[in-house]
Amino acid sequence: MSPSAPTNLAIDVRGLVKRFDDKVAVDGVDIQLPQGQVWGFLGPNGSGKTTTIRMICGLLRPSAGEGRCLGFDILKDSARIKRATGYMTQKFSFWGDLTIRENLDFVARLYQMPNRRRSVDETLDTLGLTHRQHQVAGALSGGWKQRLALAAVTMHQPRLLLLDEPTAGVDPQARRDFWDEIHRLSTAGLTVLVSTHYMDEAERCDRIVYLANGKLITQGQVADIIAESGLITFRAKGPGVRELAEVLRHQPGVDHAAYFGAALHISGPERRALQRAVAGADGENVTWEEVEPSLEDAFIALMARAGSDKRDHG
Numbered sequence: 001m002s003p004s005a006p007t008n009l010a011i012d013v014r015g016l017v018k019r020f021d022d023k024v025a026v027d028g029v030d031i032q033l034p035q036g037q038v039w040g041f042l043g044p045n046g047s048g049k050t051t052t053i054r055m056i057c058g059l060l061r062p063s064a065g066e067g068r069c070l071g072f073d074i075l076k077d078s079a080r081i082k083r084a085t086g087y088m089t090q091k092f093s094f095w096g097d098l099t100i101r102e103n104l105d106f107v108a109r110l111y112q113m114p115n116r117r118r119s120v121d122e123t124l125d126t127l128g129l130t131h132r133q134h135q136v137a138g139a140l141s142g143g144w145k146q147r148l149a150l151a152a153v154t155m156h157q158p159r160l161l162l163l164d165e166p167t168a169g170v171d172p173q174a175r176r177d178f179w180d181e182i183h184r185l186s187t188a189g190l191t192v193l194v195s196t197h198y199m200d201e202a203e204r205c206d207r208i209v210y211l212a213n214g215k216l217i218t219q220g221q222v223a224d225i226i227a228e229s230g231l232i233t234f235r236a237k238g239p240g241v242r243e244l245a246e247v248l249r250h251q252p253g254v255d256h257a258a259y260f261g262a263a264l265h266i267s268g269p270e271r272r273a274l275q276r277a278v279a280g281a282d283g284e285n286v287t288w289e290e291v292e293p294s295l296e297d298a299f300i301a302l303m304a305r306a307g308s309d310k311r312d313h314g
């Protein structure tokens with residue numbers, strides 16, 4: 001295959017491994033992301049998401065594994081991958097004492113873009129930044145900084161966006177605006193891989209890839225992942241729920257108990273055992289019903305399973 005042979009996969013990497021001295025940060029990860037889709041990249045802190053993203057875009061050489069990003073070989077063609085990719089790192093880097101326009105102009109110079117002025121104008125306009133173009137970037141609120149960062153990584157019209165926790169510390173309205181923008185870009189043909197710790201954001205993705213301890217634990221659509229977890233969940237509501245979690249957490253068959261707003265969820269793999277636990281915690285001040293497990297419930301269960309697998313085999 002020539003480096004730019006057409007493929008319907010924006011990312012096609014297999015067996016990616018990254019070792020840092022004795023530590024295996026990424027341990028045999030495969031990702032096949034079709035063009036035009038938005039995939040969520042999830043996993044606990046330190047699970048290897050950033051390291052994987054950096055290998056995909058050619059910033060970090062894998063210890064083992066191979067693959068292509070936008071048709072280019074990740075081991076040999078990193079310069080071409082970088083040109084065709086927009087990578088938003090966890091800490092957006094821009095110049096705090098330059099204005100929004102000056103920052104974008106600087107990025108346009110880095111990419112040696114022709115018609116720099118026009119590209120900056122268009123980017124400002126598309127992302128709703130025109131009226132703020134002369135504001136100093138360092139004084140912007142979190143949401144506007146993030147919008148600037150998105151502008152900076154999309155201005156050179158990449159085909160793939162790699163976004164590493166782009167909405168950390170951003171308020172709910174700004175997060176919603178950001179996701180509207182992501183879906184607009186995706187509709188225009190851009191492929192997006194976005195790492196996040198927010199479940200509501202995961203649910204906005206076409207598909208989710210979940211990593212733990214450097215290994216891919218599961219991937220699929222939200223409903224598939226919930227089904228795969230094999231969890232049963234019961235929900236308690238009412239004024240008495242606050243006292244229940246501590247007691248129920250230690251009952252046989254209850255893998256975990258967690259509050260979702262004013263309700264308590266208990267989950268485990270066996271309905272009978274949960275029903276027994278619920279019967280023991282029934283009272284005047286609480287009403288129970290079986291509900292669909294949340295994505296968070298499913299991840300906690302899959303994580304626990306992966307954790308015990310590791311202990312069993314390791």
Ligand SMILES: Nc1ncnc2c1ncn2[C@@H]1O[C@H](COP(=O)(O)OP(=O)(O)OP(=O)(O)O)[C@@H](O)[C@H]1O
Nearest residue numbers: 020023024025043044045046047048049050051052
């Ligand atoms: N340059 C490095 N040198 C040594 N260890 C590293 C390096 N980069 C990452 N690691 C380690 O590799 C593991 C995976 O880190 P990584 O940043 O990829 O995880 P992550 O899933 O992105 O975490 P987070 O959600 O906190 O951003 C961690 O244990 C981290 O400490």
